[in-house]
Amino acid sequence: MRIEIDWTRCDGHGLCALLLAENIGSDADGFPVVHDPVVAPESLRHARRAASACPALALRLVRG
Amino acid sequence: MTLWFLARAAGFMALIGATAAVSLGAIASGSAPADRLRRRESRVLVQLAHRSAAVVTLALLALHAVLLILDAHVAITLPGALVAFTAGYRAWAVGLGTLAVYCFAVVALTGAVRGRLAGSPSAARWWRPVHALAYLAWPLAMAHGLFSGTDTGTWWAWLLYGGSTLAVVTAVWVRLTAEEAHVAGPLAARRQRHRQLAGRMS
């Protein structure tokens, strides 16, 4: 699975960086910095939790 | 009579659960941009508590309904419980409870599939209004308790109803204040302006 961020929805809540620190960091404004868009199988649970926790529904997991 | 006591207890517990779920939900996503990074951990915890409260509430609601159907003290049958306003006991007030359960079920369902909905842009748009049905379901549940409950006259029932109302009203107020601060931020303000311009440019 791969991480995709809908930047037009992202509000910089920063929860994804907290829940999926393996792949996502955050900048000074709280907006995510995707270090690695590819989610490792062992991180999949964290990734789903992050997608579900995003208050703006801006984080999605896509195949590939 | 045991079933009747348990059913009432389950009803009150469900109200407490719903109050917790709705209040926590209200404060889970609203926060002023300046506070965001600082409060990330607590916000994740609030989200978790919100979900847990919702799950417990659903279970208690189911228990409440099943016990009342099994119980012989009041004449509520399965069809009477399922179809709003047809119960054999305080039909109107019990009907409000039935509607509240349906609303909560829809709300819970949207909550459960939340993460997957982000993939579709249109789903991401309708999610919030649908999930906000909770703000309709909660007053329905309150009214149901007030008008059909046999304990409504007691001091402790009033204390519970009053406390629940205070909790939800406070949470919604906190949410609206945060939303106001957010909308005034540069990003939200620009997005808002685009929506307004949409009609004019063509």
Place this chain on the structure above:
Amino acid sequence: MTTLHVPDAPTAYGSARLLAGATRGERADLAAHRTIHGAQQHRTQATLVEETAAVGLLGRGGAAFPVSTKLAGMPTGSGVEVVVNGSESEPASRKDRTLMTLVPHLVIDGALVVARALRTRRVTIAVHDTAAHDSLVHALEERRRREPHPERIAVRLQPARFVAGEVRAVLNGLDGRPAVPPGHRVLPTERGLRGAPTFASNVETFAQLALLVSLGARRYAEVGDPDEPGTTLLTLLGDVPAPGVAEVPTGLPLDALLPGESGPVLVGGYHGHWVADPRGLRVTRPYLREAGVPLNAGVIARLPASGCALAEVAAVSSWLAHQSAGQCGPCLFGTAAVARDVATLLHGRPAPDVTARLRGLVRRGACAHPDGTAAFVASALSTMTGELDAHVAHGSCGRPYLGVLPLDEGGRR
């Protein structure tokens, strides 16, 4: 008959093909157009795919996507939409409005070739320049009387903001939504105008298609670089022998357009890259992309040595920041921070965070605006080291800001 506004005469290096008959700045009416290019011809989708593949035609809007691939992926039928993107919203670029204003019939021919190949009658031309709009409307009027066609061609005026020229933003605007790029990935060929499969491309692409059909692939490929045969339109700015729109054969060395020594050169416009020395570069899209200086929409500018290059960069950076649609946080805040940093450097003060901020713009938006802005500023800072040193040492280079790189009023926001 209305009087039509005519831009400054374009230049042709070698023989003019797109701009044949228009190099004196005169608009080609239908009769003149037919004398030059012959009767309107048509192709099936399969033949058009073959011919565009044979000449390696690339989209001329900026993304340089192979036209044959886009065409081959299109379904056919009456529900399909054809969109000509004439929203040339970069103030430095004039090539598309020059085409629409001087040779509107070539653009319309191209749109009709595609519409007929895809067996649809739905064609929309999106423009934001009123002169281009009037010229197209006038051209359609000429055709209605003398050469009627069954296709319905709508010419629609669109907002002029920079990011509003991006094709998905144009499609949103045409559909009555805000003219901003969507946040999710959509391929116009799958879901475009009114949700229908849409062949959308830049004005010059359609003009090239008309030319290709009229000349045939073999004659089309007689000029230019074997990698991307034919000609291409450029907009030349600043210290160049002939500023304005130019039609050049591909493969032309940049020195031919920029003789002598002068200031730094911008290739690819305001989302493009600065190079200190253009020698050795040639005007071919695949080649320039490989060289790390994509041609984008064909703007090439050279700053005169008499002006302050950093001031030009600062002015454009600030303009770019204002052009952010403000949909995406990293772009809205990032472009503004970068513009402030460039202004700080202009005054000779250090901007230690600028590199990190530029990195923070890369691939963090719904469209290419943050990336393009980062490319423009980062390449400027790495190219203009002498300028930067002078500003640090004296607080200024002592040369004036000339305003060589044009900016509009900031667009409607």
